[in-house]
Amino acid sequence: MGDVPSRQVTLATVADIAGVSLATVSKVVNGRADVANTTRARVEGVLQESGYVPQRGRRVAEPARTIDAVFDCLDSPYELEVIRGVTEAAAELAVDVVVSRVRDADRGGPLTPQDQWAQRLKSNGRAGLIVVTSELTPAQVEAFARAGLSLVVIDPLNSPRTEVTSVGATNWTGGVAAAEHLLSLGHRRIGFVGGPTQSVPGQARLHGYRAALEGAGVAYDPALVLHGGAFDYPAGVEMGGRLLDLADPPTAVFGASDTTALGVIEAARRRGLRVPDDLSVIGFDDTVLARLATPALTAIRQPLRDMGRVAVRTLLKLIDREPLDSHHVELATQLVVRDSTAAVQGHR
Template sequence: MASDPQRVTLAKVAQTAGVSVATVSKVINGRPDVAQQTRDKVLDLLRHYNYGGYRDDLRSHPTVELFFGFERLSIYHTEIIQSVVDAGAREGIAVVVGRRGDHDPTADPAAWARDLAAAGRRAVIAVTANTLSPAIHEALNRVRMPLVLLDPESLPDDSIVSVGATNFSGGHAAAAHLLSLGHRRIAYLGGTEHAWSNQARLHGFRSAVEAVGARMPGELVRHAGTFHAAEGIEHGGHLLAVDPAPTAVFAASDELAAGVIEAARLRGLRVPDDLSIIGFDNTPLAQVTSPPLTTIHGPVHEMGAVALRTALQLAAGEKIDSHHVELATQLVVRESTRPPRD
């Protein structure tokens, strides 16, 4: 293998591949008008010669990009990072974390994809509020970079591989728990209103409430716009100001639930004596709130492992069993829920 990339020119790569210099340039720049067989041959030579960062040791020292389409990460996102990094350590894979604030693939998808390929990434695992644009998918395809969406907030089409949780079932379980305690006036505090995961949790929750003949009037349903605690305080306060007030609140994340607990405290309400609260995700935050939070366990560590394994299978050209995988959620009962006073 050539050890000095400075001695390798595009002409040398082109001569060895039996193509023109222009064709090699097209491959490097992610142009689509190159036959796949030719593209594969050129990329292999670029890695062989270590040209421009195309390393030849990708198989022995593979890396995966864990990309977040958010500038502000939550506690839940740190759990995702931990899950993928742990899975990578078991597989001998290095995980590199990027976020939109550092790199914006929407600005120049082709350049972003080329940079990932040049840095030796084998695949991209993306956590984002919206399904990545067709231009980004095309740019990744050009450099043969498989993509897996992890816990997508928007439902991807059948061509996109995703790993998520059973959000509808989780919302249904949250409502069933509160209903079993005797609550009937229950509020829902969601995150991003039109996000698929948020809507699935709401619809699952609503289906359980309406199945027992209870109602969910519009004033008891709010969407905070994000899943962060600060919005939980603000929007939780609005829900608690409704007359008559709800006896229980289901928040679509543990951070939102923690915000509602604080909103209740500011109004002199005690949890769970005056108000029951249930969250979603079962992050470490749920164990340190006061009182400890009843929540829906999201299988984030299993999701991270499945996403990484699926990404590596795609990178190796292997067939996968399903394009969309949903792992089961589970109710975790702690101290923030109890029967209503009345």
């Protein structure tokens, strides 16, 4: 590199040699603090060896970056809370965000074949993407990699590849906390209503529920565990009705999402049952719906906004080729007790 005239050295050349993004080189040249020490040292070493000299008195313009935030749907408080976190973090870091859906509402399939999707994002100047609550195929993940697009997933329905970087919550611990709360109130017949069986977060919540039952010496009853096609209100109404129509119905139900739990409450209302007097119900997410419900919903709180913020910061580190402390980040959940759970009242 020493024999290359400095006038031939560009920031792009430095970025390529250092193995970082052009934006990271610009940050180092401009003296920005938001660059890892090891990365800064590597870039400064290349700048010195190459003989690169910026124009005196002028700051190097940092290229604007745009990322995609892709959702399976955009009609629930869960997605809105994640979007708030993503957009807040992006604004702080001077990054533009384009929000879109991964599926076509009319055809029900992917917007485009995986390579076309990846190339479209790349040609539109996207630096990377965050995919939320969607099922990604290995072929899609490989297409993003071929296109040079960094990827972070939030609460994926499946685990496409172990090396895919993800952000989520402590779903198993949350499932344990939900069941233990109901057990502490004296409930022993506790139902579980979940979403799609392939959902990784949903399965973790179910396993936490089972672990709490086993820890309390309560036998697991598969008749009390149901799964729906989605984590939504209609599925909660349907599954809640099936549980409550059993010959020996549960005295409490753990809904694997707030909207599912609220559907269970509606199923109870249609049968003349009172919550929490006749049936205790707990949800998962703690969205605004939990606080506005009547009765107010006891729920396991996911830090949804923080998950969005962490996803943005993690994605930018991947784009800048900075080392990650972990490729799988789980933020803590918390039990929030409100009015929809109470001590068991005996036989109905």
